[in-house]
Amino acid sequence: MLNAAETGKFISAKRALEFVQPDMKLGLGTGSTAAWLVKLLADAKSNNGLQFSAAATSSVTTQLAESLGIKIHALDDIGQLDLAIDGADEFDPDLNLIKGGGGALLQEKIVETAADQLVIITDASKQVQHLGAFDLPVEVVKFGWQTTQRLIADVLKTADVDGQTITRRGGDNPFVTDEGHFILDLRLKKIGNPAALATALTSIAGVVETGLFLDMTTAIVVGDGNGLARVQHKGSADWTEQQYDLDAEAALIKRVMG
Numbered sequence: 001m002l003n004a005a006e007t008g009k010f011i012s013a014k015r016a017l018e019f020v021q022p023d024m025k026l027g028l029g030t031g032s033t034a035a036w037l038v039k040l041l042a043d044a045k046s047n048n049g050l051q052f053s054a055a056a057t058s059s060v061t062t063q064l065a066e067s068l069g070i071k072i073h074a075l076d077d078i079g080q081l082d083l084a085i086d087g088a089d090e091f092d093p094d095l096n097l098i099k100g101g102g103g104a105l106l107q108e109k110i111v112e113t114a115a116d117q118l119v120i121i122t123d124a125s126k127q128v129q130h131l132g133a134f135d136l137p138v139e140v141v142k143f144g145w146q147t148t149q150r151l152i153a154d155v156l157k158t159a160d161v162d163g164q165t166i167t168r169r170g171g172d173n174p175f176v177t178d179e180g181h182f183i184l185d186l187r188l189k190k191i192g193n194p195a196a197l198a199t200a201l202t203s204i205a206g207v208v209e210t211g212l213f214l215d216m217t218t219a220i221v222v223g224d225g226n227g228l229a230r231v232q233h234k235g236s237a238d239w240t241e242q243q244y245d246l247d248a249e250a251a252l253i254k255r256v257m258g
């Protein structure tokens with residue numbers, strides 16, 4: 001019923017549900033993998049009585065969650081979160097990430113730095129040895145954005161990084177984030193020192209945030225198309241594995257797909 005990629009996303013979201021305890025305050029991520037989580041949480045709420053409160057990382061996730069009966073609270077009302085669960089565009093062996101492929105990096109970083117745990121749900125295609133194969137999203141304010149773009153190019157030159165800066169489009173116009181900013185995607189291929197690059201970029205006044213999520217992940221869940229979920233916790237080299245029976249999951253998949 002689902003292709004291998006979607007099955008992997010479903011499996012990682014399903015495995016991540018095991019991190020959720022009753023009455024937790026949750027941060028809900030953005031993207032196609034996080035959408036599975038939102039659907040599974042809505043199902044657990046209505047069919048198993050799971051109680052939780054939630055803040056969201058984007059208008060898209062807010063809309064999806066509320067359409068499924070999950071009330072979304074303002075982050076400032078809900079306060080410190082117990083757990084945030086989100087997807088990623090890339091992860092490295094230290095569980096550092098590139099995020100923002102969907103343009104939600106700023107709200108994601110605000111929500112996820114306010115969470116005691118960050119669980120990343122993903123699949124093996126996102127695993128890299130060095131970050132940077134995925135273009136690095138950088139959120140910039142509209143005012144003077146082309147000047148900011150030039151200053152970013154200078155930073156790359158100074159750091160001896162051979163990179164291009166591409167303005168993200170949304171149709172004929174630049175893509176606009178939930179916070180009213182633009183996104184510049186940096187085509188770097190390989191980021192030698194992610195922490196130094198993040199510091200250099202965010203020292204430019206027009207840069208709001210980067211898609212480098214460093215030292216934030218507490219656990220990563222990697223799902224695959226055969227129903228295998230692998231989990232690694234920060235600071236451990238070990239993976240634990242759990243095999244799901246896809247035939248047994250078929251009814252749940254059908255139910256949450258609506």
Ligand SMILES: O=C[C@H](O)[C@H](O)[C@H](O)COP(=O)(O)O
Pocket residue numbers: 029030031032033034086087088089098099100101102103104105108
């Ligand atoms: O801005 C978007 C987010 O950072 C997403 O979590 C990321 O792009 C991964 O999305 P997906 O699960 O659709 O691959």
